Amino acid sequence: MILNFEQYKERWNVHSDSMIKPGLESIKRALTLLHNPQEKLQVVHVAGTNGKGSTIAFLEQMALNHGLSVGKFMSPCVVDVHDQIQINGKPITQKQMDVVFQQMNHAGISGLLTDFELLTCAAFLHFANEQVDLVLLETGLGGLEDSTNVVNPLVSIITSIALEHTQILGHTIKQIAQHKAGIVKYGKPVVIGKLPEEALTVVKQKAHIQQSPLYAYDETFTVEADEQGEKYINFKEKIIIEKLKRKLLGAHQGENMALAITAFIEMAKILQIEVQIDLVRQSVGCTSLPSRFEQVFPNVYFDGAHNPASIEKLIETIKQQLPNKRIRFVLGMVADKDIEKVLRSLETISDEFYFVDFQNTRAAKAKDLLHLSKAKKKVILKDCIPFIQSSVNFEGITFVTGSLYLLAEIRNQLRI
Structure with missing residues (x-):
C-alpha cells in the first residue's frame, strides 16, 4: 500500500x-x-x-x-x-x-x-x-x-x-x-x-x-x-x-x-x-535520514530496521551510543520477515516489548508477535501514540522499530 x-x-x-x-x-x-x-x-x-x-x-x-x-x-x-x-x-x-x-x-x-x-x-x-x-x-x-x-x-x-x-x-x-x-x-x-x-x-x-x-x-x-x-x-x-x-x-x-x-x-x-x-x-x-537511529523526542528513537541484518546493526549502534541504558521496544513488522530471528536478537538487549498493529496488507498481527516473543514483559498496544508521547518521561530509551511502513503511519499521526 x-x-x-x-x-x-x-x-x-x-x-x-x-x-x-x-x-x-x-x-x-x-x-x-x-x-x-x-x-x-x-x-x-x-x-x-x-x-x-x-x-x-x-x-x-x-x-x-x-x-x-x-x-x-x-x-x-x-x-x-x-x-x-x-x-x-x-x-x-x-x-x-x-x-x-x-x-x-x-x-x-x-x-x-x-x-x-x-x-x-x-x-x-x-x-x-x-x-x-x-x-x-x-x-x-x-x-x-x-x-x-x-x-x-x-x-x-x-x-x-x-x-x-x-x-x-x-x-x-x-x-x-x-x-x-x-x-x-x-x-x-x-x-x-x-x-x-x-x-x-x-x-x-x-x-x-x-x-x-x-x-x-x-x-x-x-x-x-x-x-x-x-x-x-x-x-x-x-x-x-x-x-x-x-x-x-x-x-x-x-x-x-x-x-x-x-x-x-x-x-x-x-x-x-x-x-x-x-x-x-x-x-x-x-547528511541525515529519517528513521535511521533518529531521536524524534527526548528518550524516543525511530529506526527502520526490519530484517535480521539491519536489526543486528541497530543493536550494535545501541550498545555503542547508549551503553547501560534501559531499552524497550515498540514493535510492528510485516509478516514475510524472519520475525522470530528479529525477536531473539532484540531480546538480547531488552526484556520489555510493546507490539502494535498497523495498516498494511502485509502487516503481521500484534497478537502473533506477542505469541512468538519470549520477553518477560510483553504487551499489545491498541493505540501506540499516547504511549510514545508519554515515553519522553520514561527513565530509559524507547525504540520504535520493525517496519518503515509502521514508522510512516506513526509519523502521519504524530505529524512529524
Missing part, C-alpha cells in the same frame, strides 16, 4: 494492480507509450538488502553541495507517496503529481502496471519534466526484475546482500545476489559493500561478464578510524579524505558513507565534475 496514491489514480482514472509482479515487460511497454523519459536521465542505481537509503542520502548531499540538481526515488515512503519522489530534498507537490498523472492518462497506460511500476513511471516523468542533473534511484525489490531496472546508469551500487523476500528472490544468498547483480550494466562502474563470499563471487562474475569496473569495500576502498573522525582511503584512485565526521551514527553508516564517496568519485569522472574534498567532508557532516 502506497499512502495517498489512490487519490491520484482515481482523479485521473489511471488504474494499477496492488500485487507484486516481477518482470520488466509491462513497464517497458508503458515507458514506450510515455516516450521513454528514463532515457533523458543521468542515473545512479542503488540495490541492496540494507543501506540503500543512507547511501543515497550521502550521495544526494554531495551532489547538491557540488551544485547539481538531484532527483531521488526511494521506497517505502516516510510520510506518504509524495516523499518517495523528491527533487533537491523537496517532495513532489500535488500539482506536480497531477501533471505526471495527466501525462500517464493521455498516454493510455491505465491497467498495464502494478502500483510500484506506476509510481516508477511517475518518478521518471517528474525528473524528466524538471530536467534534473542527476537521479538517485533505489530499487524496490531485488534488482534484476525490479521496475527501476530499465535505466542505463552512470554507476551501480550494491550496498549489502542478505536473505530477504525469499518467496520472490530465492532462498539462498547466491540466488538473491543474482537478482541484486541484475543492476550491473555493460561497461559501467559498480560499487559494492561488504558482501557474503557467495554473493561477492556472483557480483564479481557479473561485473567481469559486463566488463564493468568493480570497486569493492576493503579491496578497492575503505574507511579507517581517524583521530579527528574517520579517514576514507581509495586505493585505486590514490585518494585520501581525512577528518570525516558523520551525523548518521553507527559503524555501518561509515561503510555506507564510503560507498557513496566512491560512487560520487566515479560519477564525477563521467559528468566531468571536479570533486572538492572540502565539500565531500561538509556533505558527510550534515
Whole structure:
C-alpha cells in the first residue's frame, strides 16, 4: 500500500494492480507509450538488502553541495507517496503529481502496471519534466526484475546482500545476489559493500561478464578510524579524505558513507565534475535520514530496521551510543520477515516489548508477535501514540522499530 496514491489514480482514472509482479515487460511497454523519459536521465542505481537509503542520502548531499540538481526515488515512503519522489530534498507537490498523472492518462497506460511500476513511471516523468542533473534511484525489490531496472546508469551500487523476500528472490544468498547483480550494466562502474563470499563471487562474475569496473569495500576502498573522525582511503584512485565526521551514527553508516564517496568519485569522472574534498567532508557532516537511529523526542528513537541484518546493526549502534541504558521496544513488522530471528536478537538487549498493529496488507498481527516473543514483559498496544508521547518521561530509551511502513503511519499521526 502506497499512502495517498489512490487519490491520484482515481482523479485521473489511471488504474494499477496492488500485487507484486516481477518482470520488466509491462513497464517497458508503458515507458514506450510515455516516450521513454528514463532515457533523458543521468542515473545512479542503488540495490541492496540494507543501506540503500543512507547511501543515497550521502550521495544526494554531495551532489547538491557540488551544485547539481538531484532527483531521488526511494521506497517505502516516510510520510506518504509524495516523499518517495523528491527533487533537491523537496517532495513532489500535488500539482506536480497531477501533471505526471495527466501525462500517464493521455498516454493510455491505465491497467498495464502494478502500483510500484506506476509510481516508477511517475518518478521518471517528474525528473524528466524538471530536467534534473542527476537521479538517485533505489530499487524496490531485488534488482534484476525490479521496475527501476530499465535505466542505463552512470554507476551501480550494491550496498549489502542478505536473505530477504525469499518467496520472490530465492532462498539462498547466491540466488538473491543474482537478482541484486541484475543492476550491473555493460561497461559501467559498480560499487559494492561488504558482501557474503557467495554473493561477492556472483557480483564479481557479473561485473567481469559486463566488463564493468568493480570497486569493492576493503579491496578497492575503505574507511579507517581517524583521530579527528574517520579517514576514507581509495586505493585505486590514490585518494585520501581525512577528518570525516558523520551525523548518521553507527559503524555501518561509515561503510555506507564510503560507498557513496566512491560512487560520487566515479560519477564525477563521467559528468566531468571536479570533486572538492572540502565539500565531500561538509556533505558527510550534515547528511541525515529519517528513521535511521533518529531521536524524534527526548528518550524516543525511530529506526527502520526490519530484517535480521539491519536489526543486528541497530543493536550494535545501541550498545555503542547508549551503553547501560534501559531499552524497550515498540514493535510492528510485516509478516514475510524472519520475525522470530528479529525477536531473539532484540531480546538480547531488552526484556520489555510493546507490539502494535498497523495498516498494511502485509502487516503481521500484534497478537502473533506477542505469541512468538519470549520477553518477560510483553504487551499489545491498541493505540501506540499516547504511549510514545508519554515515553519522553520514561527513565530509559524507547525504540520504535520493525517496519518503515509502521514508522510512516506513526509519523502521519504524530505529524512529524
